[in-house]
Amino acid sequence: MIRMTTQDARQYAPATQRNSEPILEVLLQVLPESGTILEIASGTGEHAVFFASKLRDCLWLPTDANPQSRASIISWTEHNVCNNVYAPLDLDVREPVWAVENDAFDWLNTQPIVAIVNINMIHISPWSACLGLMAGAGRILKAGGILYLYGPFKQGGKHTAASNAAFDEYLHTENLEWGVRNLDDVIAVASAQNLTLKQIYQMPANNLSVVFQRSA
Numbered sequence: 734m735i736r737m738t739t740q741d742a743r744q745y746a747p748a749t750q751r752n753s754e755p756i757l758e759v760l761l762q763v764l765p766e767s768g769t770i771l772e773i774a775s776g777t778g779e780h781a782v783f784f785a786s787k788l789r790d791c792l793w794l795p796t797d798a799n800p801q802s803r804a805s806i807i808s809w810t811e812h813n814v815c816n817n818v819y820a821p822l823d824l825d826v827r828e829p830v831w832a833v834e835n836d837a838f839d840w841l842n843t844q845p846i847v848a849i850v851n852i853n854m855i856h857i858s859p860w861s862a863c864l865g866l867m868a869g870a871g872r873i874l875k876a877g878g879i880l881y882l883y884g885p886f887k888q889g890g891k892h893t894a895a896s897n898a899a900f901d902e903y904l905h906t907e908n909l910e911w912g913v914r915n916l917d918d919v920i921a922v923a924s925a926q927n928l929t930l931k932q933i934y935q936m937p938a939n940n941l942s943v944v945f946q947r948s949a
Contacts, residue, residue: 742808744777744801748853752937753783756852756883759934759942760784763879768847769794771833771873773826773866774854778806781821782813784850792817792844794833796824826865833873848879855919856884856901859910864922871926874947880928882943883936886916894939916943 764770767790775781775795785793795806795818806821822832833841849870855863870880885897892898897913904911920930927948934942 741812742801742804743812744805746777746779749777749779752852752883752940753780755937756780756942757784757787759936759944760788760850760881763848763881763932763944764788764791764850765847765879766790768792769841769844771846771849772796773824773849773851773869774798774858775806775821776802776853778802778809778821780852781806781818782809782815785815785818786813789817792819794819794846795821796832797821798823798825826869827861828865831869831873845875846873846878847875848881849874850881852883854884855882856904856913857907857911859908860914863914863919867922867926867928870923870928870945870947874928876947876949878947879931880923880945880947882919882941882945884940885913886919886941886943887913888916890915890917897939916941919943 769792772781772793772795775797778795781793781795797803797806803821803823810818824832832838833846851866855866874880885900892901892913901913904913923930923945928945929948931946932944936942
């Protein structure tokens, strides 16, 4: 969660550098081969430029509600000369209508959003953010569309590792509305939005990749 800043607008998140390769391995298995990938809460932008460079037939659309993060994303995109990364959007998942649903984004009709990627967000945001994420994914994704989540989760209401329990306690000290989510609760919210659990992948450092697919 600690970010180090360069002399330009680029920010660094140490966790991003550690988890990019393992996440990419899963994304290569579950994402469509082409189309627009909408990333929610893109943070520093390091993931965006890394994944886009490996998924050259896809278009990567980063978003973040934090203006400093959006500046970092732009700076990373310019630094890496990423031609398949769009300028980041100001997007709060709790809004009833996301920016990409507006008429100004009619170009998405030719390059539709085929997947949504969300990494390390729902545990460092209020539960309302998870609800908003699922509602937006249910509205935007067409049948077969993919929602990918990454982060720590409880399973069966219990922490899977002592480190996750300690992290959960730390999150509560930062904000009482934050915390490691129970995966069963997340699956239930997704199901209510016609998002079916497709696969769970065990990841390094006691994290999970959780993949949902939009049903018809």
